[in-house]
Every structure is written in C-alpha cells, then in structure tokens.
Amino acid sequence: MHLALFLIFGALAVASAVNLVAQRHPINSALSLVVVMGSLAVLYLLLGAEFVAAIQVIVYAGAIMVLFIFVIMLLNAGEEERTRGSRVAMAVGIPGLIVLAGALMVSLSERNPAARDRVPVGAMFGPPVEVGRALFRQFLLPFEVTSILILIAIMGAVLLARYHAPHPPVARALDPDEAAELLEIAGTHGSATGARERARQEVRR
Amino acid sequence: MTVPLSYYLTLSAILFALGVLAFIIKRNIITIFMSIELMLNAVNLSFVAFAAHWKQLSGQIFVFFVMVVAAAEAAVGLAIIIAVFRTRDTLNVDDVNLLKL
Numbered sequence: 001m002h003l004a005l006f007l008i009f010g011a012l013a014v015a016s017a018v019n020l021v022a023q024r025h026p027i028n029s030a031l032s033l034v035v036v037m038g039s040l041a042v043l044y045l046l047l048g049a050e051f052v053a054a055i056q057v058i059v060y061a062g063a064i065m066v067l068f069i070f071v072i073m074l075l076n077a078g079e080e081e082r083t084r085g086s087r088v089a090m091a092v093g094i095p096g097l098i099v100l101a102g103a104l105m106v107s108l109s110e111r112n113p114a115a116r117d118r119v120p121v122g123a124m125f126g127p128p129v130e131v132g133r134a135l136f137r138q139f140l141l142p143f144e145v146t147s148i149l150i151l152i153a154i155m156g157a158v159l160l161a162r163y164h165a166p167h168p169p170v171a172r173a174l175d176p177d178e179a180a181e182l183l184e185i186a187g188t189h190g191s192a193t194g195a196r197e198r199a200r201q202e203v204r205r
Numbered sequence: 206m207t208v209p210l211s212y213y214l215t216l217s218a219i220l221f222a223l224g225v226l227a228f229i230i231k232r233n234i235i236t237i238f239m240s241i242e243l244m245l246n247a248v249n250l251s252f253v254a255f256a257a258h259w260k261q262l263s264g265q266i267f268v269f270f271v272m273v274v275a276a277a278e279a280a281v282g283l284a285i286i287i288a289v290f291r292t293r294d295t296l297n298v299d300d301v302n303l304l305k306l
Contacts, residue, residue: 030239051269071286093226094230146273160287160288
C-alpha cells in the first residue's frame with residue numbers, strides 16, 4: 001500500500017517536473033510546480049512528517065506559488081521565445097541532466113549503506129508536538145534569526161518593488177514646429193511680450 | 206510495508222536534476238526562479254527521508270528553515286523581477302545582461 005502510494009505520487013511529481021521543463025508558458029510551469037509540491041506533501045505524510053507536510057501545502061503550494069502566479073499575471077508574461085542561446089543550452093542541458101541525475105543517484109543511493117535499509121513508513125515519527133519542542137528549545141536561536149531574516153526580506157521587497165516616478169522634465173528645447181506655432185501666435189497678438197508669455201504657457205503644457 | 210530509503214533519494218535526485226535542467230534551458234526569468242524552488246523541494250525530500258531513517262528531528266527542522274528562506278527569497282526575487290520588468294519591459298534573461306537597473 002505504501003509502496004503503491006509512493007510510486008503513484010513519485011511518478012506524479014516527476015511527470016509534473018518534466019511538464020515544468022516542457023511547457024513554454026510560465027503559467028503552465030507554475031501550475032505543474034504546484035502539482036509537484038502537492039505530491040511531495042503526500043510523500044512527507046508517508047514519511048510520517050505531518051508538520052512538514054502541512055507547511056508544504058500552506059506555505060509552498062499556498063503562499064509562494066500564489067505569489068508566483070500573481071506576478072506572472074501582473075507582468076502579463078507571454079510565451080518565451082526561442083533564441084540561439086537556448087538551443088545551445090538544450091544541447092548542453094539534457095546530457096547534463098542525465099549525468100547529474102546518475103551521479104546523484106549513485107552517490108546518494110548506491111554508496112550509502114544506510115540507503116539499503118527501509119524506511120518504516122507512516123510510523124508517526126516526528127509528530128508536530130515533538131517538532132515544536134525541538135524548534136523552541138534546541139533551535140530557538142535560529143528560529144529568532146529567521147524572523148529577522150523575514151523582516152529584512154519584507155523591507156527589501158517593499159523597497160525594490162516601489163514605484164519610482166520619473167523626474168519631471170525641467171527644460172525642453174523647442175522644435176521647429178513649435179517655433180512656427182509661436183511665430184503664428186506672435187503674429188495674431190501683435191506683441192513680442194504676449195507671444196513670449198504664450199510660449200511659456202505652451203512649453204509648460 | 207516499507208519503502209526503501211534509496212527510492213526516496215532517487216526521486217530526490219531526479220527532481221533536483223530536472224530543476225537544474227529547467228534552470229539551464231529556460232529563458233523566462235520567472236520560470237528560472239521556479240526551477241530554483243523545484244531544486245529546494247528536492248533537497249527537502251531527501252532531508253525528510255533521512256530524518257525518518259535516522260529518527261532525527263533535526264532533518265525536519267532543517268526543512269522548516271529551508272522553507273522560511275525560500276519564502277523570503279521568493280518575496281525579494283519577485284520584487285527584483287518586477288523592478289527589472291519595469292525598466293527593461295522584458296522577462297527574457299538574454300536581454301537582461303546588465304546588473305544596472
């Protein structure tokens with residue numbers, strides 16, 4: 001049963017990650033990333049990490065991905081265009097993917113004697129009570145430091161995303177069309193001072 | 206009924222490699238950012254698997270901190286993306302080749 005659940009949700013996660021790479025529109029990539037995160041939450045539940053599974057759904061699939069989708073829609077991001085560089089990246093990237101995945105699998109799984117053991121799945125290891133106790137006793141200082149980190153991140157995000165209004169133009173050179181217009185105005189009103197006054201108004205406008 | 210730890214580690218390696226692949230071949234800056242999140246998720250999976258294997262809660266605490274840092278990083282990174290888009294009118298990383306805003 002657990003093996004079946006692992007295979008189903010692991011395959012779902014890998015398929016969605018492949019879809020993330022294959023899709024060209026960022027909103028499709030974002031939605032497949034949500035599926036990856038949801039199936040990873042199920043895997044965390046299988047491993048008995050209930051707290052992490054809940055946080056995964058609430059923080060990752062909820063908050064962070066909503067932020068991503070919000071920005072994609074705000075910036076009206078379209079499909080990405082192909083460039084010459086992207087073909088080179090594809091030619092390097094896909095063999096690189098295979099090499100990297102193989103190397104990671106060998107180093108993590110084959111050479112690791114612990115990896116041959118089996119995980120007692122769903123043994124209710126690490127209930128939220130224990131996690132909270134460890135977080136607020138053993139790891140209290142890192143916890144407080146992360147709160148400062150989040151404060152800095154909030155201020156940085158506000159500062160970076162703030163709209164800087166462009167400076168109003170101080171002076172502007174007259175182009176020939178405007179000069180002709182001014183001459184016309186001067187002709188109708190007959191006086192040079194009146195024309196200058198009009199010209200100032202025009203420029204200001 | 207149990208699942209071997211190596212299955213979890215293999216899945217984690219595959220997800221991480223797919224994240225690296227997306228990071229390399231994607232040209233949209235938001236998608237590149239999402240592939241970083243995918244890599245962080247893959248690492249989180251191996252953290253939780255090792256935590257369950259060694260019966261150490263520290264692994265889950267690490268995942269918690271990784272998520273906090275990822276949230277902070279997403280907020281700041283998306284703010285940078287908005288600032289870049291405002292000045293350059295593009296999300297293509299090939300066109301964003303100067304650090305100057």
